[in-house]
Amino acid sequence: MHPRTAQMLSHAVYDLVGSLLGLLLLPVVPALLLTRHRHGLSERLGRLPRAATALRTPVWIHAASVGEVLAAEPLVRELRRHEPGLPILVSTTTVTGRETARTQLAADAVTLVPLDVRWIVAGVMRRLAPRCLVLVETELWPALIHSASSRGIPTILVSGCISARSAARYARVGWLTRAVLPQIRVFAMQTAADVARIVSLGAPAERVHVVGNLKFARGVLAAGATTPAPGAALVAGHRVLIAASTHAGEEQLVLDACGALWAGHPDLLLLLAPRRPERFEEVATLIARHGLVCARRSRSAAPLAPATQVLLLDTLGELPGFFPTATAVFVGGTTVAVEGHNVLEPAVYGKPVAFGPRVANVRDAAEALLAAGAATLVHDAAGLHREWERLLTDAEAAPRMGARGRAVVDTRAAVAAHTADLVRTCWTAA
Numbered sequence: 001m002h003p004r005t006a007q008m009l010s011h012a013v014y015d016l017v018g019s020l021l022g023l024l025l026l027p028v029v030p031a032l033l034l035t036r037h038r039h040g041l042s043e044r045l046g047r048l049p050r051a052a053t054a055l056r057t058p059v060w061i062h063a064a065s066v067g068e069v070l071a072a073e074p075l076v077r078e079l080r081r082h083e084p085g086l087p088i089l090v091s092t093t094t095v096t097g098r099e100t101a102r103t104q105l106a107a108d109a110v111t112l113v114p115l116d117v118r119w120i121v122a123g124v125m126r127r128l129a130p131r132c133l134v135l136v137e138t139e140l141w142p143a144l145i146h147s148a149s150s151r152g153i154p155t156i157l158v159s160g161c162i163s164a165r166s167a168a169r170y171a172r173v174g175w176l177t178r179a180v181l182p183q184i185r186v187f188a189m190q191t192a193a194d195v196a197r198i199v200s201l202g203a204p205a206e207r208v209h210v211v212g213n214l215k216f217a218r219g220v221l222a223a224g225a226t227t228p229a230p231g232a233a234l235v236a237g238h239r240v241l242i243a244a245s246t247h248a249g250e251e252q253l254v255l256d257a258c259g260a261l262w263a264g265h266p267d268l269l270l271l272l273a274p275r276r277p278e279r280f281e282e283v284a285t286l287i288a289r290h291g292l293v294c295a296r297r298s299r300s301a302a303p304l305a306p307a308t309q310v311l312l313l314d315t316l317g318e319l320p321g322f323f324p325t326a327t328a329v330f331v332g333g334t335t336v337a338v339e340g341h342n343v344l345e346p347a348v349y350g351k352p353v354a355f356g357p358r359v360a361n362v363r364d365a366a367e368a369l370l371a372a373g374a375a376t377l378v379h380d381a382a383g384l385h386r387e388w389e390r391l392l393t394d395a396e397a398a399p400r401m402g403a404r405g406r407a408v409v410d411t412r413a414a415v416a417a418h419t420a421d422l423v424r425t426c427w428t429a430a
Contacts, residue, residue, distance in 0.1 A: 040095055043112040046120040048127060051109035058087035059423070060130035062113055062144070065097040067341060068136040069104060071159055074217035075134075076105050078420035089128065093139075096277060096316065103317050116143040125151060132427040135184075136214075138162050140170075142180045149183035154426045158419050159214040160189040160198065163339065163360040167197040178202035188422050191364045209422075213365060215342050216409055217416035231297055231318055232325055234304050235311065238269035240325045241388055245275040245341040246332035251283050254330060255290055255310075256381035257388060262309060265392050269304070271322055273313040275332060275341070280314040287312065323349040327398050328391045330384060331355045340366065347374055347405025352398050354378050354387050374405030 043049070052058075059079065063069045069092060079086055090105055091113040092098045101110045114120045125147040133148045133155040148155050162170070170177050181203040188211035189195045199205050241261075243254040251272060258270050274283050287294045287310050294310040297318065304311065313319060323329065329346035333339065335356030344365045346353045353375040359366040369375035378384040391398045 040098070040112045044115050046114045046124050048124065049109055049111050052089055052111055053127065055087040055089055055108055055128070057129055057131045058089040058108065059132055059134060059427070060089045060091065060128060061107075061134040061136065062091045062139050062141075063097060063101070063136040064139055065092065065094040066100045068092075068139070069097050069101045070342070071214040072136050073105055074214055074416035075136075075158060075419055075423070076107065078416045079423065080106055082420065082424065089130070100317060113141070113144070116141040118143045118147070121147045125153070129153075132156060132423065134158055134423055138166065140177070140180060142176060145180055145183050154185040154429075155183065156186040156188065156423055156426045157184055158188045158211075158423065159415075160187055161191070161194050161213075161361065162197045162201075163363075164197070165339075165360065167201060170201050174201065185426050186422055188419055193364075211418050211422070212412055212415035213344075214415055214419060215344050215365070216412035217414075217419075231300070231315075232321055234295075234297070234300055234302075235269055235271070235322070235325050236303055237267065237306060238304065238308070239265060239267050239327055239392065240269050240271055240322070242271045242273065242319075242322060242326045242329045242346070244273050244319060244329055244331050244346070246272065246283075247275055247336050247338055248279070248282075250332045250335055251286055253335060253381045253384065255287070255292075257330075257384035260385065261388060261392065264389075267306070268392070269308060269311060271311045271313055271326070273319050275338075277314075277316065280312065284312055284314070320345065323351055326351050328352045328354065328388055330378075333361075334358050343369060343375065344405075344409055347402070348409050350399065350402035350406045352376070352391055352401035353405060354384055368408050369405055372404045372408050374401050374408055 061072055063072045072090070076088060079088065088107045089109045089111070090101045090107040091111050092101055093113055098110055098112055101107060114124050121143045130153055133153055135155065135157045137159055138161060145155055181201060184203065185207065187198055187203055187208040189198060189208060190213045192210055195208050195210055199208055241258065246254065251274065254270065254272065261268055272283060274280060284296065292309045293307050294312060295304050295308050296312045296314050298314045323346055329351050331341055331343045331346065331353060333341040335358060337358065340359040340362040343353055343355050343359065343362050347369060353369055355366060355375065355377065357377060357379060366375065370377060376387045378387060
């Protein structure tokens with residue numbers, strides 16, 4: 001079969017399935033309006049916010065959730081630096097991602113991405129008429145990409161990453177990836193391994209480049225903002241350890257690691273930052289079961305009492321502002337099947353990093369930090385306890401490790417400028 005014919009057939013099958021699912025969902029829309037899913041439902045069905053409809057030929061940046069939104073921050077800044085008046089629209093898949101984009105990105109409009117159904121996406125694409133579509137990391141939505149391509153709108157994948165496990169999943173629908181990937185103009189991937197995987201799935205090799213991870217660049221930009229989060233004054237007088245972006249099971253690991261530390265370090269404060277807001281109450285209950293003196297950031301407006309042992313960060317967007325206060329940081333999502341969150345961000349602030357062995361999504365960054373002596377791999381609570389005890393006891397160890405981590409980030413800081421150049425070239429050559 002001719003490649004063009006195969007591509008058209010693949011999209012026809014995908015569009016048919018999507019349209020049928022869309023029709024099946026229509027009867028339940030009234031019921032959804034009575035649930036928490038009503039928030040943003042109109043955006044998912046293709047109704048754009050007023051601020052978005054007012055934009056003329058914007059750059060459309062799509063970032064799935066909080067992590068991808070934060071990764072997009074240095075790209076947005078760099079685009080703004082070159083073209084201050086450039087209209088920028090950001091879409092997200094999750095509601096928490098949308099709220100983060102509203103507070104963290106200098107975008108003109110933010111919306112939830114429409115359902116990947118051809119007739120919904122095509123209507124949005126027609127009304128927006130963006131100059132280009134930018135996909136952060138690996139957001140491969142066939143109808144969205146095809147809709148852009150069919151209107152001559154270039155698509156670029158930035159900070160692209162694809163783990164071996166994700167590649168295996170995509171390979172099961174190889175008929176679809178081989179139809180979708182050739183419609184992307186440029187692939188700016190994080191590592192050579194990501195390049196090899198995306199090419200094996202059907203990306204034209206001549207369009208694929210190793211550019212790097214935007215999170216390196218975000219780290220450098222963030223470290224330039226020395227103003228701490230409004231709540232950072234809360235922790236004055238305490239020695240702070242941070243457990244960032246934790247998932248179920250990891251809070252228990254961290255609390256077990258700290259159990260014996262309080263006896264030797266009575267001024268120790270553990271800042272716990274669960275990844276998902278819906279788990280805040282669950283984690284608060286877990287801390288209470290341990291009998292620890294706990295404060296919640298959402299309810300604390302004055303310096304914490306000296307006896308406070310745990311601060312639960314039950315707010316959004318404040319975590320980076322607390323990193324400068326820490327002695328060391330454990331990054332979550334690394335002992336569970338999530339396979340890693342941003343292990344670079346603490347290193348930006350000159351902080352030693354600890355993480356578990358499950359780092360497939362951030363392997364390049366994790367290996368760079370370990371090789372530089374800026375991070376420690378821990379397998380259990382005992383391992384984390386030993387590392388944190390060492391850093392609390394040896395006054396020179398934490399700054400020494402932190403300086404090495406910052407050096408790793410600095411060597412890779414140019415990725416934002418390179419990525420922005422690729423994006424600008426993408427639409428100017430269209």
